[in-house]
Amino acid sequence: MGKLMKLLRWVDRLLHGIRRGLLNLITLAVLAAILFAVFHSSEGPGVPQGAVLTVAPEGHLVYSYSESDWQRAIDDLLDRPDNEVLIRSLTDAIDRAARDPRIKLMTLNLNRFDGGSITQLETVADALARFRKAGKPIYAYAGSYSQGAYLLAAEANHVYMNPLGTVMIVGYGAYQPYFKTLLDRIGVTMYAFRKGKYKSAVEPFTRTGMSPDAREENAAWLRTWWNSYATRVAAARGLEPAQIEGYASRLPQLVDAAGGNTAELARRQGLVNVIAGWQRFEKAVAKAAGQPLAQAQIDYLDYDAATRPHAAQSAAVAVVPLDGMIVGGDNAIPGAVASGPTVRQLDRLLHDAAVRAVVLQVDSPGGSVDASEDIRAAVLRLRAAGKPVVVSMGTLAASGAYMISSAAQTLYAEPTTLTADIGVFALVPNVSAALGKLGIDVGGIGTTPTVGSESPMMPLRPETASALQSHVNYLYKRFVSQVAEGRKLGFDQVDAVAQGRAWSGKDALRLKLVDHLGGIANAIADAARLAHLKPDGYRVDYLPRAGQKRGFAGLGQSMGxxxxxxxxxxxxxxxxxxxxxxxxxxxxxxxxxxxxxxxxRPYGYFAYAPVTWMH
Structure with a gap:
C-alpha cells in the first residue's frame, strides 16, 4: 500500500510539472507573438497614392472598448472575431482621410456591421458626410441593410445592394415584457417604491402593460429619434422626410405591390443606386480608383495607425469613459462602471500635474445611488483642485449618470441623447406565497419587531414599507437638490422637469439641464479653453475604462x-x-x-432610464 501511494504521488507531481511546463510554454509563445505583433504594427503600413480607404466595421459601435488593448491583441492572435467598433478610431480615420490627398475614395462594406444607437450612428454619419463634402466619393455595399446600417449607407454617393437584399427601415419602438401576471401566478409580490411620476422602471414587475405616463415619456423621445433619422436619411438621399416615413409605415404593402422584389422596391424608392453583387461592386470601385484594388486598398484601422498624430505636449486633457451601468464595489466589472476603480482613476488625475482638465465621456443608464454619489464626490474634488470637468453625453446620461454629470462645469449632449431621468426607485420581492404553494412555511423568532423585514421570505410590514418610501423620498429630494446646485437652478425649477423623466438632448438644452449640443470634440476643446490651454498646446489622453490596465500591466492582467x-x-x-x-x-x-x-440584493436602490429600443 505504501509503494502504491508513493507511485501515485510521483505521478501527481509529474502531471503537475507537465501542466505547468505546458502552460509556461503557451504563455511564452503568446507573449512573443504579441510583442512581435505590437512592434511590427508600430511601423504602420504605407499609404499608397490614389488609395481607397476601406471601411468594413464588424460588430456594434462603442465609445470605449470593453476589453484592454492586450486582451484584444490576444483575441486577434487567436482569430476571434471582433464585435466592437470604436467610434473614435473610425471617425478620426475618416476625417484625416478626407484631408489626405493620397486618399481618393472610400468603400463602405456594411455586411458585418451590427449597428448602434441613433446617437452613435449619427456621429459616424457626420464623419461620412464630411468625407463626401471634401469631394471624395463613397461606395457603399451590403447584401441587405438594417435600419442602422442604412443610416450610414445613405451618406454614400453610390449605394449598392445584392439583388436579393432588403432595406429594412421600420422606425423606432420601446417594447418590454411585463411580469406581473406571471408573478401573481407563482405567488411572488414585488413591493415597488418610487419618487417621480415617470419613473417607470418598476412597471415590468407591477403592471401588465405600459402606464399612460410612461407612454407619454417614451413617445416623446421616440419621435425625436425617428424625426432625426428620417430627416438625415432624406437629406442625404435628396428625398423628403415624408417619403422615408411613408416607406417605413407602408413597407408590407409596398413589398406586396412590388411582387416581393424588395431590392427593386428600394431602387424605385431612391434608397439604393445599383442592384448588383459583390464582384460588380468591386469592379466599379477599381474603375473609379484607376488601379487594381489589391494595390490601392488600405483598411481604416491600418490607416488610423499609420497617420495618427503623436502629440509631444506635456499638458493633457484626460478623457475618462463612464460607459455602462453604475454599480458599487471595489473591483472592475466588465460592461459596468464600478465606483471603486472609477474613483481611484479620477483621484489619480487629481494628483497628475500634467492633466489640466478632464472630460467625462458618459454613456450610462445610471445605477446604484451610493456608487453614483461616490463618483460625483470625486468629480467635485477635481473641480475644487482647479481642474475643469466637462461632460460629453453619448446615447444615455440618465439618472445616476446625470447625478454625476451635474457636478461638472459644462455639459454637452447630442440632440438624440437621453438624459436627466431624475428619480429614485426601490424594488423588494416577497416570495412567501410562492414558498407556501410548494409546501414550505417560514417561521421563527427575533429580538426586535424589525427582524426579518429584510427577508424576501416574509411579507413586508406596513411600517417597513413606510420607512422605505420615506427613504426613497429623501434620496429624490437630495438628487434634485444636487442637480439644482450643480446647474445653478432653483429646487422647484428642477423638480418640475425631474419626476423620473428622461429628456432628449434637444429638450434638455431648452430646460437648462445641459449647456450645449455637441460631441466629444466640442467637449475637449471647451475643457482646454477652461484650463487656459492653447489649441495646439495640449495632448488628449483617452483613458481606458476604470480597472483596465495599460502597457505591460495590461499584459499581466490578460496573462493573469x-x-x-x-x-x-x-x-x-x-x-x-x-x-x-x-x-x-x-x-x-x-x-x-x-x-x-x-x-x-435587498434594499439595493437602482435608477435606470426606462428605455428599451429595437435597433
Missing amino acids: LMTRAALGGGHGMRGLADMARLLGLPARELRDTTQLLRSA
Missing part, C-alpha cells in the same frame, strides 16, 4: 486571466466566465448573470 482559467484558480461564476473567455466561448451571458446576482 489565462493563468487563472487554465489552473482553475477562478471559482463559481467568475471561474466559468474566465474559462469561457479563454476558449472563445460566449461568456457574455455568464458575465451578465454574475452582474445580476451582484445587484439583486
Whole structure:
C-alpha cells in the first residue's frame, strides 16, 4: 500500500510539472507573438497614392472598448472575431482621410456591421458626410441593410445592394415584457417604491402593460429619434422626410405591390443606386480608383495607425469613459462602471500635474445611488483642485449618470441623447406565497419587531414599507437638490422637469439641464479653453475604462486571466466566465448573470432610464 501511494504521488507531481511546463510554454509563445505583433504594427503600413480607404466595421459601435488593448491583441492572435467598433478610431480615420490627398475614395462594406444607437450612428454619419463634402466619393455595399446600417449607407454617393437584399427601415419602438401576471401566478409580490411620476422602471414587475405616463415619456423621445433619422436619411438621399416615413409605415404593402422584389422596391424608392453583387461592386470601385484594388486598398484601422498624430505636449486633457451601468464595489466589472476603480482613476488625475482638465465621456443608464454619489464626490474634488470637468453625453446620461454629470462645469449632449431621468426607485420581492404553494412555511423568532423585514421570505410590514418610501423620498429630494446646485437652478425649477423623466438632448438644452449640443470634440476643446490651454498646446489622453490596465500591466492582467482559467484558480461564476473567455466561448451571458446576482440584493436602490429600443 505504501509503494502504491508513493507511485501515485510521483505521478501527481509529474502531471503537475507537465501542466505547468505546458502552460509556461503557451504563455511564452503568446507573449512573443504579441510583442512581435505590437512592434511590427508600430511601423504602420504605407499609404499608397490614389488609395481607397476601406471601411468594413464588424460588430456594434462603442465609445470605449470593453476589453484592454492586450486582451484584444490576444483575441486577434487567436482569430476571434471582433464585435466592437470604436467610434473614435473610425471617425478620426475618416476625417484625416478626407484631408489626405493620397486618399481618393472610400468603400463602405456594411455586411458585418451590427449597428448602434441613433446617437452613435449619427456621429459616424457626420464623419461620412464630411468625407463626401471634401469631394471624395463613397461606395457603399451590403447584401441587405438594417435600419442602422442604412443610416450610414445613405451618406454614400453610390449605394449598392445584392439583388436579393432588403432595406429594412421600420422606425423606432420601446417594447418590454411585463411580469406581473406571471408573478401573481407563482405567488411572488414585488413591493415597488418610487419618487417621480415617470419613473417607470418598476412597471415590468407591477403592471401588465405600459402606464399612460410612461407612454407619454417614451413617445416623446421616440419621435425625436425617428424625426432625426428620417430627416438625415432624406437629406442625404435628396428625398423628403415624408417619403422615408411613408416607406417605413407602408413597407408590407409596398413589398406586396412590388411582387416581393424588395431590392427593386428600394431602387424605385431612391434608397439604393445599383442592384448588383459583390464582384460588380468591386469592379466599379477599381474603375473609379484607376488601379487594381489589391494595390490601392488600405483598411481604416491600418490607416488610423499609420497617420495618427503623436502629440509631444506635456499638458493633457484626460478623457475618462463612464460607459455602462453604475454599480458599487471595489473591483472592475466588465460592461459596468464600478465606483471603486472609477474613483481611484479620477483621484489619480487629481494628483497628475500634467492633466489640466478632464472630460467625462458618459454613456450610462445610471445605477446604484451610493456608487453614483461616490463618483460625483470625486468629480467635485477635481473641480475644487482647479481642474475643469466637462461632460460629453453619448446615447444615455440618465439618472445616476446625470447625478454625476451635474457636478461638472459644462455639459454637452447630442440632440438624440437621453438624459436627466431624475428619480429614485426601490424594488423588494416577497416570495412567501410562492414558498407556501410548494409546501414550505417560514417561521421563527427575533429580538426586535424589525427582524426579518429584510427577508424576501416574509411579507413586508406596513411600517417597513413606510420607512422605505420615506427613504426613497429623501434620496429624490437630495438628487434634485444636487442637480439644482450643480446647474445653478432653483429646487422647484428642477423638480418640475425631474419626476423620473428622461429628456432628449434637444429638450434638455431648452430646460437648462445641459449647456450645449455637441460631441466629444466640442467637449475637449471647451475643457482646454477652461484650463487656459492653447489649441495646439495640449495632448488628449483617452483613458481606458476604470480597472483596465495599460502597457505591460495590461499584459499581466490578460496573462493573469489565462493563468487563472487554465489552473482553475477562478471559482463559481467568475471561474466559468474566465474559462469561457479563454476558449472563445460566449461568456457574455455568464458575465451578465454574475452582474445580476451582484445587484439583486435587498434594499439595493437602482435608477435606470426606462428605455428599451429595437435597433
